[in-house]
Each structure stands twice: as C-alpha cells, then as structure tokens.
Amino acid sequence: MDxxxxxxxxxxxxxxxxxxxxxxxxxxxxxxxxxxxxxxxAGGMVFALFLRDELAKDFGADPKSFGPAPVxxxxxVATKAEVDPLIERALSAGATLLKPARQASWxxxxxxxxxxxxxxxxxxxxxxxxxxxxGTIHIRPPK
Numbered sequence: 001m002d003x004x005x006x007x008x009x010x011x012x013x014x015x016x017x018x019x020x021x022x023x024x025x026x027x028x029x030x031x032x033x034x035x036x037x038x039x040x041x042a043g044g045m046v047f048a049l050f051l052r053d054e055l056a057k058d059f060g061a062d063p064k065s066f067g068p069a070p071v072x073x074x075x076x077v078a079t080k081a082e083v084d085p086l087i088e089r090a091l092s093a094g095a096t097l098l099k100p101a102r103q104a105s106w107x108x109x110x111x112x113x114x115x116x117x118x119x120x121x122x123x124x125x126x127x128x129x130x131x132x133x134x135g136t137i138h139i140r141p142p143k
Contacts, residue, residue, distance in 0.1 A: 017094075044136065108125050109124070
C-alpha cells in the first residue's frame with residue numbers, strides 16, 4: 001500500500017454554508033458538486049465536503065450519534081509572512097480563531113482557526129520543510 005492520502009472528507013451540517021466558506025471566503029474552486037457533496041482539487045489530493053448525515057450513512061454510522069473526531073487539518077505556507085493574512089482571510093469568511101499565530105515550539109510559526117462546522121485548521125510555516133510551487137511539502141531528513 002502506498003503511503004499517501006487521496007481524499008479528506010469533512011462531514012458538514014450545511015453544505016451551502018461550508019461551500020461558501022471554502023469557495024467565497026478562501027477562494028477555492030470546486031471541481032465537482034451536487035446537492036450532497038463538493039470536491040475541491042487540492043494539489044495532488046481531493047478535499048471534500050459531504051453532508052454530515054449522508055457521510056455517516058455512507059460508512060454505516062448512526063447519524064444521531066455520529067460526532068466529529070478530534071482532527072486538525074493544516075495549510076503550510078512558504079514564508080512566515082503568509083500565516084497571519086491567511087488566518088485573517090478565514091476569519092473574515094466566518095471562521096473562529098482558536099489560537100492566534102505565534103512562534104511554535106518546533107521552530108516555526110503557526111495559528112489555528114475553526115471553519116463554520118468547527119473543524120480545526122492550522123496555518124503554518126516550518127523553516128525545516130521545503131514547500132514546492134504545487135504545494136507539495138518535502139520534509140528534510142534530520143541532521
């Protein structure tokens with residue numbers, strides 16, 4: 001099995017609101033959408049928004065007891081100066097600030113916001129990682 005992730009799917013309560021947040025607020029362009037799901041091409045993978053109850057049904061969970069698992073998604077940037085403006089853009093689109101950006105214990109700079117469904121997003125700059133033009137992260141091996 002290859003070591004990769006193909007799709008990340010978030011179960012959302014209001015698809016139109018979630019779509020608007022990612023499309024209008026963050027500037028992402030849907031690659032496909034219908035009344036239950038929206039797909040965004042995200043570099044070499046796909047990011048999906050799926051109606052929460054439909055996602056629960058899709059893998060056999062009870063929609064009444066189906067809850068979000070603790071998870072954080074991350075958007076890495078090439079420079080420290082890009083972190084704060086991206087968090088501000090998310091906040092102006094309806095995100096909630098979870099942690100203001102600041103120097104991180106691992107040597108970088110990052111902060112967190114929650115999208116309208118409460119999913120946590122980290123915006124981070126890591127001086128030890130190389131970010132390619134297509135957004136691919138290359139982790140430098142330890143010295």
